[in-house]
Amino acid sequence: xxxxxxxxxxxxxxxIDDLIALANDIIKDRTRYQDVCAHKILATLFFEPSTRxxxxxxxxxxxxxxxxxxxxxxxxxxxxxGETVSDTIHVTSGYCDIIAMRHxxxxxxxxxxxxxxxxxxNAGDGGHNHPTQTLTDLLTIQxxxxxxxxxxxxxxxxxxxxxxxxxLLKAMSRYEGTKFVFISPDELKLPDYxxxxxxxxxxxxxxxxxxxxxxxxxxxILYMTRVQQERFFNEQDYIRLRDTYILDEEKLQAAKKxxxxxxxxxxxxxxxxxxxxxxRAAYFRQANNGxxxxxxxxxxLLGLQNEVERL
Amino acid sequence: xxxxxIKNGIVIDHIAAGKAKEVYDALDLGKLDCQVAIIMNCRSxxxxxxxxxxxxxxxxxxxxxxGYIDPNITVSIIKNGERVEKKKLQLPEKIxxxxxxxxxxxxxxxxxxxxxxxxLANREKRIYRCYYCESKAEKKG
Numbered sequence: 080x081x082x083x084x085x086x087x088x089x090x091x092x093x094x095i096d097d098l099i100a101l102a103n104d105i106i107k108d109r110t111r112y113q114d115v116c117a118h119k120i121l122a123t124l125f126f127e128p129s130t131r132x133x134x135x136x137x138x139x140x141x142x143x144x145x146x147x148x149x150x151x152x153x154x155x156x157x158x159x160x161g162e163t164v165s166d167t168i169h170v171t172s173g174y175c176d177i178i179a180m181r182h183x184x185x186x187x188x189x190x191x192x193x194x195x196x197x198x199x200x201n202a203g204d205g206g207h208n209h210p211t212q213t214l215t216d217l218l219t220i221q222x223x224x225x226x227x228x229x230x231x232x233x234x235x236x237x238x239x240x241x242x243x244x245x246x247l248l249k250a251m252s253r254y255e256g257t258k259f260v261f262i263s264p265d266e267l268k269l270p271d272y273x274x275x276x277x278x279x280x281x282x283x284x285x286x287x288x289x290x291x292x293x294x295x296x297x298x299x300i301l302y303m304t305r306v307q308q309e310r311f312f313n314e315q316d317y318i319r320l321r322d323t324y325i326l327d328e329e330k331l332q333a334a335k336k337x338x339x340x341x342x343x344x345x346x347x348x349x350x351x352x353x354x355x356x357x358x359r360a361a362y363f364r365q366a367n368n369g370x371x372x373x374x375x376x377x378x379x380l381l382g383l384q385n386e387v388e389r390l
Numbered sequence: 391x392x393x394x395x396i397k398n399g400i401v402i403d404h405i406a407a408g409k410a411k412e413v414y415d416a417l418d419l420g421k422l423d424c425q426v427a428i429i430m431n432c433r434s435x436x437x438x439x440x441x442x443x444x445x446x447x448x449x450x451x452x453x454x455x456x457g458y459i460d461p462n463i464t465v466s467i468i469k470n471g472e473r474v475e476k477k478k479l480q481l482p483e484k485i486x487x488x489x490x491x492x493x494x495x496x497x498x499x500x501x502x503x504x505x506x507x508x509x510l511a512n513r514e515k516r517i518y519r520c521y522y523c524e525s526k527a528e529k530k531g
Contacts, residue, residue, distance in 0.1 A: 163501050184497040186522025190504060205495045207523055272526075276512065 080379055083192040085201045087213035087246050092253050094379075098214060099221050101375040101384055102368070109142065115378060115386050116145030122175035123149035124167070125202070126158055127183040131344075131366075132202050132211075136179040139373035148175065153183075169194040177380055198380035200373075206242050212343055213246040214372045216302075219365040220251075223339045224299060229256030235291055236262075236304035236324050236349060238269040243343040244304060245273060252277055259285040260294045264320045266311060290323060295333040301326070303342045303362075305349050327351040331359065341365050399424070400451060401466040401473075402443040407431050409460065410441035416455045416488065422447065454482035458489070458518070459529075481516060484509050489518065493525040 081089050090098070105112050121140040123133050128151060137147045153159055158167060164182065168191040172178060178199045180191055185207035192199055203209040221227055232251055234244045238261055248269075251257045259278070261269050268287060278285055288294055291301070306324050311317040325348060326340065342350060342362040354360050378384045405413055410428045419426050424447035434440040448467075456463050457479040467475040485508050491498045498504055498520070507521035518527035 163503075164497065165501065165504075182497070183495070184500060184523075185493065185495050186497040186520065186524075187501075189522045190497050190501055204497075205523075207495075 082380070083188070083195065083199045083201075084210050084376065084380070085188045085192065085199075085204075086208050087210040087250050089210065090214075095214070095217060095250075097384075098372060098375045098379060099218050101378065102218050102371040103222070105371050105374050111387050112143055112374065112378075114144040115383050116140060116143035116381065119143075119145040119177070119381060119383075120175040121145055121147045121149075121377065122171050122178045123147060123151075123202070124171060124178060124180045125149065125151055126153040126164075126187070127181055127203075128152045129181050129203060132181060133179075135369045136200075136202060136211075136373055138370050139377055142370065143374055143377060145176075145377075164190050165194040168199075172196045172199075177377060200376060200380070206240060208246060209242055210246070211369065211373055211376065212243050213250050214376065215365060215369040216243070216247050216341065216343075217250060218368045218372045219341060219361060220300060220339075222368065223361050223364070224337075227251070227254045230254075230299045231258040231260065231297055232300045232302060233260040233262055233291070233294060233298040234269075234302045234304070235326075236306050237267045238263045238304070239267045240307075241304045244269075244302065247302065248273060249277060252281055252283055257283060259283065260298060261285065261287045262289070262291045262294065262324075263287070264289065264306075264316075264323070266316065266320075267306065291326070292330060292333065295330065296335065298334065298338050301334070301338060301340050303340060303346070303349055305347055321348075325349055325351060326354055328353050328357065331357060334359065395471065396444050396446045396468050397471050399447050399468050400445045400449055401468060402445070402451070402456070403440070403464045403466065404434075404437065405441035405443065405463050406437070406460055407439035407441055410443055413441075413443060413456065413459060413463070416459060417452060419443070419445065422449065424449075453477060453479055454485055455488050457482045458485050461516075481510055481513060484521075485518065489527045489529075491520040491523065491525055492528050493520065493523050496520060496523040496525060498522055 080094050123136050125133050140147050164187050172195045177197055179202045181202040182204050185205040187204050188201040201208055238244050308317045338359055339361040340359055344366055410430055427444040429442040431439050451465055461479045461481050463479055465477040466473045487506050489508050490506050508518040508527050509521055511517045511519040
């Protein structure tokens with residue numbers, strides 16, 4: 080495994096399989112893993128606030144018996160004094176065994192990795208990559224569907240700017256039999272380069288539609304995203320389209336009994352709360368999985384994935 | 391119009407019409423002390439119109455820069471009035487400090503002393519992407 084996980088594609092399919100297997104083993108019996116990272120330190124360097132992601136990393140390390148240190152926002156770090164990312168990482172990698180870093184600038188983890196002496200995980204760089212979200216999604220799909228192969232994945236909402244969609248699309252493209260359905264307004268369609276660079280060369284079947292009702296019965300997974308008002312030029316267009324992409328129980332009637340609904344969260348109004356009680360609503364289980372896949376990733380990057388057998 | 395042929399130097403030929411200025415700037419030819427002739431809109435059988443740059447001195451041309459601008463450009467080395475070498479260009483795999491990332495959210499917009507690096511992402515379509523944020527390089531014109 081690479082020392083720096085910056086892009087979800089830094090991991091091979093086999094490495095992802097191993098991480099998922101390890102996460103599943105952790106979920107089965109967490110107590111076996113509770114001391115594996117004793118005396119190890121995770122630094123959470125968040126140059127941009129993201130409470131949820133930071134807490135899930137910290138929870139993962141604490142659940143492994145390790146320690147955490149870090150700063151929650153850039154204005155309490157020396158970045159506010161004008162220090163470069165490279166220098167900050169150079170210094171902090173001397174204080175810890177592994178780093179999880181979030182930065183508002185895209186590509187910041189690439190710069191960080193050139194100065195980093197310990198393993199580093201990108202915890203999100205602007206609208207670019209967020210590999211642990213993708214790993215969380217893959218773990219969720221594997222746990223809910225029992226496989227990552229031969230699945231029809233519907234992405235709904237903002238497919239133009241949504242980085243979780245782009246990353247999961249790349250990751251799922253590597254599995255046999257994957258089909259995609261892209262459900263979005265014309266204004267928020269999937270960028271052409273993803274079709275030209277990934278889907279077309281790999282011969283992956285996909286279609287683009289405007290309404291979710293017409294494709295609902297075909298889907299194994301419905302991955303919802305938020306349609307953000309600021310992406311539209313005028314409010315009327317936004318209001319016209321907003322309600323089209325709200326998932327409710329009525330729309331779910333047409334879905335398969337074992338289809339799952341995913342969402343990277345936070346949601347606003349794109350999934351009605353009435354859907355939460357439906358067994359197909361997997362998004363809270365998905366959020367919960369984030370902690371376990373991060374535990375698996377931390378263990379693997381520290382080379383401690385087999386340590387539990389020794390303890 | 392007549393431009394004297396050069397004795398020792400370099401001829402950069404088959405530049406797409408109108409692109410000579412971009413080549414001139416990219417190679418920083420303004421810094422040279424010797425004569426530099428920019429000939430624009432020459433008639434060309436192959437290209438219809440083209441630009442040419444003649445440099446009246448030996449000079450280490452950065453072929454990667456030229457290859458990035460247009461791999462169809464040719465570079466001839468002239469010694470004692472004779473062409474001794476004609477260099478064919480290729481699309482470079484990587485370019486450093488030639489193009490600048492235009493993505494305002496890219497780390498290159500704030501990190502000091504960071505090289506601007508682009509890699510060749512699609513040879514067929516000549517697409518370069520920023521090594522850091524993967525944004526497409528925007529070529530002029």
